[in-house]
Amino acid sequence: MADVAPPSLLRLEGITRRFGAVTALDRVDVSFRRGEVHALVGENGAGKSTLVKIMTGAYRRDDGEMFLDGAAVNFQTPAEAQAAGICAVHQEVHLLGMRTVAENLFLGREPLRWGLVDWRTMMHDARVLLDDLGLDIDPAATLSHISVARQQMVAIARGVSLGASLLVLDEPTSSLAEREVVILFDLIARLRARGTSIVYISHRLDEIYTVCDRVTVLRDGKLVATRSLDGLERIDLICLMLGKSREALRLGATAFGGRHAAAANVEPLLRARSIAFAPRLRDVSLDVQKGEIVGVAGLLGSGRSETAQVLFGTAKSTAGSMFMNGAPYAPGSPRDAMRAGIGFVSEDRKADGIIPELSVRENLTLAALPLFTKFGIVSRVRQMAIVDRYMSRLGIRASSADQNIRELSGGNQQKVLLARWLCTDPELLILDEPTRGIDIGARGEIQRLVNELAESGLGVLMISSELEELVEGCSRVVVLRDGRTVAELQGDGVSEHAIVHAMAETAL
Amino acid sequence: MNLRRVALSREYAALAVLVVLVLLNSLFTPHFATVSNLWNILLQLAPVLIVALGMTFVIATGGVDLSVGSVMAIGAAIAAVLMERGVVIAVGAALVGAALIGVLNGSMIASLRVQPIVVTLATLIGGRGLAQIISNNGELMTVSNAAFLEIGRGSFAAVPVPVLLALVATALAMFALRAMTIGRYVLAAGGNARAARLSGVPVRRTLVTVYAASAFLAAVAGLIMAARLGASDAAKIGQNMELDAIAAVVVGGTALSGGRATVAGTVVGALLMQVIATSLNMLLVPYAWSLAIKAVIILVAVFLQRPARA
Incomplete structure (x- = not known):
């Protein structure tokens, strides 16, 4: 980089980590600046969580170096990383649900008086800490009695009070309602203003563009790029995540024709209208005809798997309607789904x-x-x-x-x-990532088989994060974003380019 | 495969220990290898084995049934109270009543999602009380119906009735595990409940059936004990039976984590425990010491079949 970058707080160089024969991280370089919110993105298996675990001392690296404020560091345990000011807040809050907010904040370092816990001081300090961060949370409340969003704030406040200069937030909004997200973003802004660095892991592009300054993209354990989000188009970010160049997308558009849709105007085998399941699934509609392979595309967290859960009866849709062969369909269990002629191979x-x-x-x-x-x-x-x-x-x-x-x-x-x-x-088979983690030979066999089955009349709904698989295999592709159907591509309209475009559009 | 490897392999560990014990006893314990003593061992074994068979299925679902001892007492108490109405009604009511308690256990575990150990601990405690309430606040109730006493004392073609019942129960358990859907469902629910549910396995119904079967078998064992004693003793019958049954199942090689079951193993496990108890008794080892020895042998048998770790 030509410009003079601000000094980095934590710099990782050539980080490599192997699990047996699998290389989870391959010579990854990334640096986090003081007071920036830095997004870390990538599809499943990209290596995000491995990287975070190495930064926070939960895993050891096989190779590479870490520098904190320019000094080489080598954390052996999460406690060492915490002492140095690096602290992770996980998706599920790792605190004691049955204890109070104050006890959780000071867990393991309770203020003592004559060898006994000094409750009054603890409550007082907790209130000061929460007020300081602008959090309206009662320190005496039992943790499990307050909302998940607030529990997360408590976890963050704990990190701050431990003197964290770098906080890792791992999908902090995955279980939050929209209103709670606003509160979290407020807190993040306040922390950044104090000079705290934040590593923000999320799949939601809208959020990343709202709160983050820079983004690092990982794919298959390798660093793809670190970019400033200012001036980075969404479609380019998605291309980075999926490992495609924009040019390749355009070329790919005509390489595979895609099979043509089954006869229209026939009552579809499956019809789903505006199904929802909070918080991930908000408004999804799709049809599957007999003998047709319909693809479901979307980034991680877009509601792909939740769609399958609702269709197969493991989650109950809270809105909309579904029909199988024209008859109302509202499965209460997988057995109901089976009786209706549906099969499901999970991810x-x-x-x-x-x-x-x-x-x-x-x-x-x-x-x-x-x-x-x-x-x-x-x-x-x-x-x-x-x-x-x-x-x-x-x-x-x-x-x-x-x-x-x-x-x-x-x-x-x-x-x-x-x-x-x-x-x-079955009449309809739902496949969630049918070829993930499978060697290439077997992958081809499974794809061929699915094709044959559709030709013999089976309806197939295929959820996949492999664009090639969707484009080659499906006659139609439904694109989901943030739990909503945002596009339905058909016939020649099914292309990698069109799918990525649909994924990238800004929600209005 | 050579003999040494068979003896040391995990599946046959309990059997190997059993064979060694029987051989040693035959050589060193006076009167051990006599026909009457062998029948005696089998007779003592029958109720434990019958309860342990039900327990095998319960443990294979990943659960445990602590209530079997109390259910034995309830079965015996119901039969004793109703004996004046005829042996068929008395025995039938005892079996049905016990099975209902099992249904209750299974329903609470399957539908309310309470842990099996907690639910059956409650029925262990409450069941013992219920048995005493049924038998007029814990009176010892003698039973003199000749047909009923045959259940504990009679024999058929030279085989004592309790042993016969244990054999039939064993055969049925093997059949259920190998040839019936319930066997698959038990192993599927215990091995991976999520996957089982997603494959349409009726997990709840399976759990209810399994706990009902366990209670039913416990009642059979309770009736055998009452018939042998000639009385229903609500405070004593079946005491600590849950522990003996669990020990037999675990020593036999059924994993407490669920998903695996071996009926033959349970038979071996129950036999092993009985042989130890009988032989130590014959060797005039004080009871207190025999418990310690039993404990060591349980640990050794389970240690030998611990899962291989890479």
Whole structure:
């Protein structure tokens, strides 16, 4: 950089961190200036949280150097980082919900008098601290009784009182209502005016543009760029996050035609109108026809997964309406969704998909068990027939159907989960990031399979953060931003360029 | 696979300890390896095993049922009070009444999301009281109905009825685990409840069924004890049974974390505990010391089958 940059408070050089064979951070350079609000952005797996954990002493780095005020530092524990003035406030507040605000503020350093906790001094100091930050919070209130936003303020106030010169806020607004966000932004402005540096992690572009001065973009563990937000167009920021250049977007627009939409004017298989689920999902509408693959695009936190949750009955929509085959549809549980002919492969294979102690066979047939059960007794013959059919059709590679599912590769586990739904013979399949974390070979196989299924009449709703996947696979793409449908692209209109544009538009 | 590896492998650890104990006892404990003593061991084993089978399923869901001992007493008390109306009604009411308590346990755990240990601790305490209320404030109620006494004392084709009941229960438990949907649902709910729910597994119904089955089996064990004693003793029947049953299940290799279950393991675990108790008794080891030895053997068996860590 040519201009003379203000001195940095914390400078990271060549930070590298590996987990086994995976390089989570690869020679990342970034510096945080005194009194700036610095956004840290990137899609899943970009390395944001690893970087933060290294800065705050929770992880050790494998390589690279850190300088605080020009002096090399090497934190071994979060306590050391805190003592040096670097403090993280996490998405979920890491404080004691059953204790008072004051106790939380002074946890581990309670004012003592004759060896006993001096409650009066603690309350007094807490009130001074909160007043000083302009926070209207009662220090005697039990923490879990005040709103999440206020709990977060308490966590921030704690950091400030520990003498933090750099605060890391990790998705601070993810569970806040809009009104509470304003209060948080006020606090951030006040802290910045005092010279405190803030690292702000968020997926919400509007927020980043509102409160941040500069932004650092990470992708796949590498530094993409650090830019001043002043004069950086949104579309350029999104391109940085997705690893695309603007020129490539334009070229890509015509490279893949996209399949044409199924016959219009037919009652769609699934129709959702203005569904909502606070706080992430505000107003989403979409249709899926028989035999059609509809894509759902959006940045992290835009309401993609919440849309799937509402459609599959794990979250109850608080507004709008849904129809399956023209009939009103309001699932109260996944079982209701299954009865309506819907299957769902979740984004998190490990937490929501596989049953770790069971075999491939039992995992594959879990959802379809009632189909070949009489008087509670499973027909082993029919179960094996189904397992054999799907293992060969999907090319599931396991030593046998009895192999424990944990021993399979990610791609093969994903195929088992796909098969779990296919053997229930659904009309609509919801796929949330169907190819994430899967090797390239299996990825191609799964994409081909989804295509075949759609051709044979299955409706598919595919949520993906891979633009290529959406553009190549989908006849229509619904773009979400901040929990709202902001665009619906069709046929030749489906292009990476159009998707990114829709993601970038300023909310009005 | 050579014998040494089989003996040291996790699945067979409890079996290996059992075999060693039986061999040592046969050599060194007078009268251990006699037909009458072996029948005696099986007879003593039957009620514990029956309760432990239900407990196996409960633990496989990631829960625990502390109320089984109290439910045994309730079953015995109901049967004793109703015996004058005929043995069929008495036994039927005891089994149904107990199962209802299990349904209550399961419903509170599944629907109110209270922890199993808390819910069944409450039924452990309240159930013991209920059993004494049923039996006229804890009176010892003698039972003389000959047909009923057969449950504890009779035999069929030379096999004592309690042993027969335990065998039938074991066979049913194995069948349920291997061939029925409920077995899959139990393992799925215990292994990954979120994934199970997302796959349409009726997790709540499964939990209610499992706790009901556990209580039903506890009542069967309670009836065996009452028939053997010839009386319902509401304050004593089934005392500490929950601990023996949990020990048998854990020693047998069913993980407390849920998602795994082995009926054969539970049989081995229950046998192991019974062999230890009987042999120490025969060796005239004071009861207090035998408890300490039991504790060591539980820890050794569980240590041998701890999950391999990388």
